[in-house]
Amino acid sequence: MPHSIAIIGASGYTGAELIRIIATHPSFEIKALAANSKAGQSMAQVFPHLRHLDLPDLVTWEQIDFDQIDLCFCALPHKTSQEVISKLPKSVKIVDLSADFRLRDPEAYKKWYGNEHAAKEMQTEAVYGLTEFYRDDIKAARLVAGTGCNAATGQFLLRPLIAAGVIDLDDIILDLACGVSGAGRSLKENLLHAELSEGTQAYSVGGTHRHLGEFDQEFSAIAGRAVKIQFTPHLAPFNRGILATGYVKGDAEAIHAALSKQYASEPFIEVLPMGETPSTHHVRGSNFVHIGVVADRLPGKTIIVAALDNLFKGSSGQAVQNANLMLGEDETAGLMLAPCFP
Structure with a gap:
């Protein structure tokens, strides 16, 4: 019997991507789709590219019969997500795509997101959803907190190097370019075509980006001491994809080896031959991550570059990967689609 799946927040980009992935999943079946602002509409009205699929119409999340649901994906904005998830039955497994359960410390959440957490008891229950590093915990979890897409990309670059002790922990710079879909589907003036196209810009400069909370939490836990990196994201005029460039002090060969x-043995992460670097084109529309390592001209300095699709591996693909583990399915089920190129 297939697993019965609900998606709350199905009218956003990550909701649509979840539907696209699950449409060909061998053991998941979508039973309910919720989007309170568009309740009563069909998915064909909201996302015409999904018109060919036989999908339930959108309802409010309160209308879903969760007694019939095995796992629910929650693709809502932060703050809203915790309020909804705290009201779901304990019998339902949950993969949250928002920021609400990523940070274990309520004070850290308040610092980075500006409000008190409304479900602190669930915050301690949640398992951080970076699949490749929390696989065993995710298998046993009821609630998994998906990572930020920027945070996932940076961690794929840096976690193994911190753990292996091959870089200077006090000299880490991460520069990142993210496609505009990373800002979500809601209308924003700075995302209008005339405002965004033919240019790019840095944002959250100087250590204010919320994903720094995840970097601080995760890197410090690995190192056993405080690790704080310099991080600047850039909004780029393409639809999807993230390209992250890390600048570190350490031997390039040792870094590549680590x-x-x-x-x-990871099915979705490819480390390129020494000296090669990836492109967002090469992972577009897929759950794959490509990582490249290049020795800098300055002795003892190394540049590392990672590319992933922010909507797929950075969010919805990661969510399905985690759901596969939570429901006892093969981790790669529904996720081996090759990237779309060109």
């Missing part, structure tokens, strides 16, 4: 060892 990454290759860490990801040797």
Whole structure:
């Protein structure tokens, strides 16, 4: 019997991507789709590219019969997500795509997101959803907190290097370009075509980006001491994709070896031959991550580059990967689609 799936927040980009992935999943079946602002509409009205699928119409999340649901994906904005999830039955497994359960410390959540957490008891229950590093915990979890897409990209680059002790922890710079879909589907003036196209811009400069909370939490836990990186994201005029460039102090060969060892058996992460760098084109529309390592001209300095699709591996693909583990399915089920190129 297939697993019965609900998606709350189905009218956003990550909701649509979840539907696209699950449409060909061998053991998941979508039973309910919720989007309170568009309740009563069909998915064909909201996303015409999904017109060919036989999908339930959108309802409010309160209208879903969760007694018939095995797992619910929650693709709502932060703050809203915690309020909804706290009201769901304990019998339902949940993968949350928002920021609400990523940070274990309520004070850290308040610092980065500006409000008190409304479900603190669930915050301690949640498992951080970076699949490749929390696989065993995710298998046993009821609630999994999906990572930020920027945070996932940076961690794929840096976690193995911090753990292996091959870089200087006090000299880490991460520069990142993210496609406009990372800002979500809601209308924003700075995302209008005339405002965004033919240019790019840095944002949250100087250590204010919320995903720094995840970097601080995760890197410090690995190192056993405080690790704080310099991080600047850039909004780029393409629809989807993230390209992250890390600048570190350490031997390039040792860094390449540490990454290759860490990801040797990972189905979705490819470490490129030494000296090659990836492109967002090469992972577009897929659950794959490509990582490249290049020795800098300055002795003892190394540049590392990672590319992933922010909507797929950075969010909805990661969510399905985690759901597969939570429901006892093959981790790669529904996710081996090749990237779309060109």
